[in-house]
Amino acid sequence: MRVHCPYCGAEYEAPDYAQYLVCPYCGTVLREGRVFESVYIFEPRLDKTAAFNKALGFKPWASPRDLASSAAPTGAELHFVPLYLYYYEPLKDLAMYVTALALEKPPFYIPEEYEFPTRWRMAFKPSLERGAVFHQPQLDPQRAWERGSKRYLKEARNYASAFKIAVADKVSFEGIVYYPFWRLRYTYRGKEYVAVVDAAEGDVVYMEYPVSRRGRAASLAAAATILMGSALVGAVIGALSHPAGGLLAGLLGGLAAGVGGSAGVLRYVVERKAVYRQDRAVELL
Numbered sequence: 410m411r412v413h414c415p416y417c418g419a420e421y422e423a424p425d426y427a428q429y430l431v432c433p434y435c436g437t438v439l440r441e442g443r444v445f446e447s448v449y450i451f452e453p454r455l456d457k458t459a460a461f462n463k464a465l466g467f468k469p470w471a472s473p474r475d476l477a478s479s480a481a482p483t484g485a486e487l488h489f490v491p492l493y494l495y496y497y498e499p500l501k502d503l504a505m506y507v508t509a510l511a512l513e514k515p516p517f518y519i520p521e522e523y524e525f526p527t528r529w530r531m532a533f534k535p536s537l538e539r540g541a542v543f544h545q546p547q548l549d550p551q552r553a554w555e556r557g558s559k560r561y562l563k564e565a566r567n568y569a570s571a572f573k574i575a576v577a578d579k580v581s582f583e584g585i586v587y588y589p590f591w592r593l594r595y596t597y598r599g600k601e602y603v604a605v606v607d608a609a610e611g612d613v614v615y616m617e618y619p620v621s622r623r624g625r626a627a628s629l630a631a632a633a634t635i636l637m638g639s640a641l642v643g644a645v646i647g648a649l650s651h652p653a654g655g656l657l658a659g660l661l662g663g664l665a666a667g668v669g670g671s672a673g674v675l676r677y678v679v680e681r682k683a684v685y686r687q688d689r690a691v692e693l694l
């Protein structure tokens with residue numbers, strides 16, 4: 410459906426089933442045709458420059474030493490992703506505010522179990538000069554809670570079983586919270602890379618980067634070791650089983666096996682881009 414924002418006048422598209430309509434330009438939320446007031450925000454504590462410094466000074470595995478000095482920032486967008494805020498009362502004497510991501514598919518990588526802080530949020534007021542992208546919730550509060558509450562439920566059950574009390578699992582929806590991330594782009598030796606930095610806490614959550622010459626050399630050495638190792642094993646086995654002329658055949662056979670075994674390693678040497686994700690091992694593309 411087409412939506413007309415009563416605050417900034419923008420027109421935008423939102424899915425027909427959406428309960429909460431978020432203006433992508435000013436963040437005004439509509440619910441059933443009216444401005445929805447229970448909206449909060451985590452103010453970004455990092456500006457564009459601070460975010461670039463975090464990313465380029467981060468130094469993930471095998472990143473080049475001169476990344477911070479040789480990389481050139483080429484773009485930065487501030488994104489606000491919507492979280493739902495709940496008041497969760499799992500036990501009679503235990504209550505807390507918790508959040509869950511209101512998106513099924515975030516606009517960039519966010520770790521699945523990302524721990525958004527719940528404290529220090531402020532009441533949100535739309536502004537005409539914010540210049541950020543506000544994202545539309547894709548899940549309703551019930552569904553987002555089912556997806557995002559597992560760890561809270563687990564904690565509450567552990568606590569309850571330790572004290573031999575019953576879990577009440579009372580939860581109420583309290584509103585929408587905007588959480589800021591910087592999506593950064595930079596170039597290094599003519600190639601472009603993307604990084605995502607938590608703009609409230611300053612953590613690098615995702616970063617593409619070039620693998621340094623040193624990192625590639627280490628991979629190459631590993632590949633060569635595998636090649637020589639299997640050639641040698643092949644030669645020994647060959648010599649033992651066919652004393653006459655077995656050495657050469659064994660060496661060739663061993664080499665062939667080695668090439669197969671190290672193909673994965675060799676691929677790492679040729680490709681030069683790596684991806685860091687906060688909750689996973691570095692991946693080479």
Ligand SMILES: [Zn+2]
Pocket residue numbers: 414415416417418419432433434435436437
């Ligand atoms: Zn608006």
